[in-house]
Amino acid sequence: MTKNKLISSLGEFGLINSFSSRIKNDSSVLVGPGDDCAVIKWDKAKLLLFSCDMIIEGVDFLARDKPELIGRKALGVSISDIAACSGVPKYAVVSIGLPRKSKLEKAKRIFNGLNSIAREYSINIVGGDLSDSDRLVIDTSILGFVEKRRLVLRSGAKPGDVIFVSGALGALGSGKHFKFIPRVEEARYLTARFDISAMIDISDGLVQDLKHITDRSSVGALVYYSKIPLARGVKDARRALASGEEFELLFSLPKKQAAKLIMERKYKFTPIGEVVDKKKGLKLIGPSGREMDICRFSGYRHF
Missing domain, CATH: 3.90.650.10 (PurM-like C-terminal domain)
Structure with missing residues (x-):
């Protein structure tokens, strides 16, 4: 019975496929789930690229890792998705879940890492969200552009x-x-x-x-x-x-x-x-x- 079936029986990509097969997008979406970025109609010359990534303490990094490097990685993985489609990253929103007992200095250092790589690639961080969490979680969503002929x-x-x-x-x-x-x-x-x-x-x-x-x-x-x-x-x-x-x-x-x-x-x-x-x-x-x-x-x- 499916109600007792574990997600591990499908695996990561099996679970993704089970969800994406049920998604129906309109004609503005040229490429949906299944690639490094979603590809969306923009204008006569360019396409919009859209991607997101999440990193979690204990899975993608450890609590003892340098906060600046954690912040850098959080946005860097999304920039890499844009690169894989030959695009130029432009805008990002960042959502962070932090334990309420986290030190303010650590939060500032995480932001410094995020902001540093954003400036390096001329990316505008235009918003995001903060929430209480039992461990550090950072989710980044990124928009970029690519010429149609270079996608x-x-x-x-x-x-x-x-x-x-x-x-x-x-x-x-x-x-x-x-x-x-x-x-x-x-x-x-x-x-x-x-x-x-x-x-x-x-x-x-x-x-x-x-x-x-x-x-x-x-x-x-x-x-x-x-x-x-x-x-x-x-x-x-x-x-x-x-x-x-x-x-x-x-x-x-x-x-x-x-x-x-x-x-x-x-x-x-x-x-x-x-x-x-x-x-x-x-x-x-x-x-x-x-x-x-x-x-x-x-x-x-x-x-």
Whole structure:
């Protein structure tokens, strides 16, 4: 019976799908649930991007973590969503749940972190809400804009495309989950010069987020173990496959443009695989050339 069924039996993405399948939006919504941002009609040249994220003490950070870094992360994860669609973030509202016994100094330091990254990316914080809570919770909602011709979703990858990633992976435990750089500049650079077919930011792990692209694009993918760029000190690429909260860009583009991108020197973009037919699934090509089912390296899930 469904009334006694636990949400863990569906899992995070199963629960999302069960809700989103019942949502009916009007024609102003071009893209609803299922991508990094909702995409809404705006004017003849631009589209409105809308996203939100929530971070919770004990899940996304610890009470002992620096308040400034907590505030920075809260807005940074939402900025990264806008970047994944090649947009420019513009407005944000922030809601915070705080235990009533929290020290005022801590609350100020959290705000300083929020305000600092907002100023860094020229984002206007235009409102929000405060509430009493048994632990610290921060929810951010963000609006951005993207030119129609530069919008990138998870759903455009095609067989033959080359898969790239920005930066280096596997740095979990190094503090990158607080100090990451939302890749707005890199995304804008890419879409100004290349035909990026699909893109996502790596928040739940390389494998899991690549699966979001392959599912939405109805394709398969091959990832080459030896090609994955590893963060300093990381020796095993298996760590990079499942490491979440990297917030690097994972994207695809036509093979004929891949060579040109590899030659680019302004930013680090590394080819790690290729898009294939859906029936080939999602596979990891190991150092010996043997195929492995990559899905066993699953990333982070809330349930």
